Every structure is written in C-alpha cells, then in structure tokens.
Amino acid sequence: MADLFEKCDVFMQRMRRGAGDDFDKLSDVFSRVFPLDNCRPHIQMRGRELLQVSTNDYLGFALHPEAVAAARAVTDEHGAGTPLGARPLTGTTALHLELEEKLAKFRRTEACAVHNLGLGAMAGTIACLVGRNERVFVDSYAHGCVHDGARLARGQASWFKHNDLADLERQLKECPLDQPKLIAVDGVYGMSGELAPLPEIVALKNKYKARLLVDDAHGTGVLGENGRGTAEHFGVEDEVDLHGGTFAKSFGTFGGYMCGPKNVIEFIRFQSQGYVLTKALPAAITAATIKTLELMQRMPERRKKLWDNLNMLRAGLRKAGLTIGNPQGAVTSVWAKGMRALPTIYELEHTYGIIANLVLYPAVPINTSIVRITLSCLHTPEDVQRVIDALAEIHARDPLQDGEPAEISTALADNPV
Numbered sequence: 001m002a003d004l005f006e007k008c009d010v011f012m013q014r015m016r017r018g019a020g021d022d023f024d025k026l027s028d029v030f031s032r033v034f035p036l037d038n039c040r041p042h043i044q045m046r047g048r049e050l051l052q053v054s055t056n057d058y059l060g061f062a063l064h065p066e067a068v069a070a071a072r073a074v075t076d077e078h079g080a081g082t083p084l085g086a087r088p089l090t091g092t093t094a095l096h097l098e099l100e101e102k103l104a105k106f107r108r109t110e111a112c113a114v115h116n117l118g119l120g121a122m123a124g125t126i127a128c129l130v131g132r133n134e135r136v137f138v139d140s141y142a143h144g145c146v147h148d149g150a151r152l153a154r155g156q157a158s159w160f161k162h163n164d165l166a167d168l169e170r171q172l173k174e175c176p177l178d179q180p181k182l183i184a185v186d187g188v189y190g191m192s193g194e195l196a197p198l199p200e201i202v203a204l205k206n207k208y209k210a211r212l213l214v215d216d217a218h219g220t221g222v223l224g225e226n227g228r229g230t231a232e233h234f235g236v237e238d239e240v241d242l243h244g245g246t247f248a249k250s251f252g253t254f255g256g257y258m259c260g261p262k263n264v265i266e267f268i269r270f271q272s273q274g275y276v277l278t279k280a281l282p283a284a285i286t287a288a289t290i291k292t293l294e295l296m297q298r299m300p301e302r303r304k305k306l307w308d309n310l311n312m313l314r315a316g317l318r319k320a321g322l323t324i325g326n327p328q329g330a331v332t333s334v335w336a337k338g339m340r341a342l343p344t345i346y347e348l349e350h351t352y353g354i355i356a357n358l359v360l361y362p363a364v365p366i367n368t369s370i371v372r373i374t375l376s377c378l379h380t381p382e383d384v385q386r387v388i389d390a391l392a393e394i395h396a397r398d399p400l401q402d403g404e405p406a407e408i409s410t411a412l413a414d415n416p417v
C-alpha cells in the first residue's frame, strides 16, 4: 500500500533528475545562510562581500534610521512580541488603529484591516467573502495566497488563463448575472513583473457585476505618481473594491493589509481566519510601518531612483540578448531554459560575487527557470552595471534561453502554476 510520505522522496528524486550534474549547486543555493542585515545592497557572507539583488526592499526603508528607531522605542519599553494577542481579543493597540487609519487614507478607502501577514490578508479575505453559491475568478498566475483563499472559500472558484481577458469574460458569461462574484488578481505578477490589465478587468467587472480584489504586494510604493500602486498607475483606484498588500516589500517591514469599504473590513474583522485566529502584528513592527508609510509619501525621489535603476538594468540585459519578457513592476526575471538558471545563480555568487534569486518549477512553468533580480533604490549605477556585465558574460558563454519573450508568454499561459 502506498505511504503518504512516499511523494516526498518522489519529489526529491524529480528535483535531482532535473538538476542532473548541478544537484550539488542546488543544495548549495538552497542552503545559503544570510546575514541579519541581508537587505543591504552589499552584505558580508561566506567570508566575503557580496552584492545582493534579491530582496524586495525596493525603497530601501528596511534599515531607515527613523523606522528602526520607531521599532526600537516600542521594543525597549514593551518587548519584541507585544501585544501577543489576536486582534479581536487582546491584540489591538492604538498603533494598529493608527496604521489602519493612515493606510486607509493613503489608499483612499473607507477602512483598512492590518494583518500579521499579507498571505493571511489575501487568503483570509477571499475565503470568508466568497460564500456558498457565490463565485471567485482567479488569474492562474496570482500569488499562492490568492489561490489558497479561492480554494478555502465555501463558494465556487475558477481560474482563468493568466492576463487572458477573453478567457475571463468567457467564464464570467457562463455565470448567472445575479450570482455574486469576485475577480481576484495580482497588480504586479511576482515572477514575470507583468501588470494585470486593470482598466480592461474593471470594464469586465462592471459589465458582469462583479467585485474586484487586487493583491498589490509588488506594486505599492513602486507604481503610480504617488506610489499607490498598480491601480493608481492605471487611474482606476476607485474601481478596485479591495486593495490588498504586504509590508514586506516597499514598506521594508513585515505584515499585510486589506483596504476597502467599511462594511467589508468590519466583516473581515469577524469572519476572516487570517485576521481572527492569529496573533496581531507585533507593535514594534506596526510602529516601524507607520514610519515607512510616512517615508514612502515624503521621499518620492526614492521611487524615481528605483526606476532609474530598473530602466538601466533592463536596457542592459536586453542589449546583451537576454530574455526578460515585459516587466513593468520592480521584478526583473531573466528567463532560462530547463534548470539553466541554477548554474547561473551559482556562478553569479561564486565567480561574480552577486546574490540573485533562483526560481524553479512549480513557481514557474516546467522546463523553465528564472534568475530573479530585485533592485532597490539604494543600488548604485555601478552595482547595476556589475549585474548586467556578469549576466552578459555568462549568457555569451552558454546562452540562458534562445526563445523570444513571446514564446515565454505562451509557455506561461499554457502551464498555469
């Protein structure tokens, strides 16, 4: 009789086969131990200085002295983990309410619920909102927490092909007009850096009387005139019903949130497992996030600097013939055939002193892999050039990918994660 745990060995054997002679490199990459300040552009690791282009501290706020001071003040006086209660019990403090009020104002929504994780904010909201006889339509490349919310919901869930409006409309059309519906998408897709076509999705939402949730974990702080994200970028903020996100990227801290109408946020406070059944975001982090939200609005020059870096990186990589698709958020993915990204990541570290992220199946379609680069505004043009030169050299020696971006998009659409 088959054993439940058998699949674990099967999985590792498959990884071993896929990596082939590079399996040791896979172990090496996955066993990297990072220093505590790993969001700095230059880190000390494995006995030397390395350039890291692998965290989501896009605006460089993680180590901003004002944010650190805010967290330290709370920790010194009240401890690191306080308030140690779930939000509806003993976990709500004046700091949580202050952050919620400021975020709702920033997002231009009526209300906000601060969570201890973006994952819980997204999954919990979708799961509790989509009740029996209701339905959620999910982009097949949305973040895993959006998928989880759809799977946990009592209602029906269906997945449309990534950014495929015709497929979304076909599915919406099949659904009775009076059946309550939610469309759930990412603002910026974390693997490809592509944006959701929000204006067109909004048009469909209105035509078929659905509600729209956008997980803008990657877009907030990066896109839009004021950093309010993908919806601001497209000028459709008021048409998005629920704005979700994380603090663990542009805010440089930790935790997540859901912003929206007051009645929905109140419902979440009673019904969402991701809010009710888990301890509150620690007050020290809440205080730091209040500060970085303020910094985000006070320091727009950081966003401009980030975009200068991104534009330079993308122009350089394209010039070197690397396939990066059409990224419009802060993630830049260099697509590679098979597991070719694995030896590239290894070589980047060991030969060029650069730490980038390795992304393999199932986070991307089978037979592809990604060298994922996330720059921050703190990187210098010299840092960016170093990444371009290293990848150009590796690619010239042994091409990472000979397909065109269009082929990659087809592969993505055909192989939903």
Ligand SMILES: Cc1ncc(COP(=O)(O)O)c(C=O)c1O
Pocket (backbone or CB within 6 Å): 117, 118, 119, 120, 122, 143, 145, 186, 190, 215, 216, 217, 218, 245, 246, 247, 248, 254, 255, 256
């Ligand atoms: C698009 C997206 N949504 C949600 C999350 C989850 O956020 P958190 O890490 O705060 O749980 C992430 C984090 O990687 C993300 O990229």
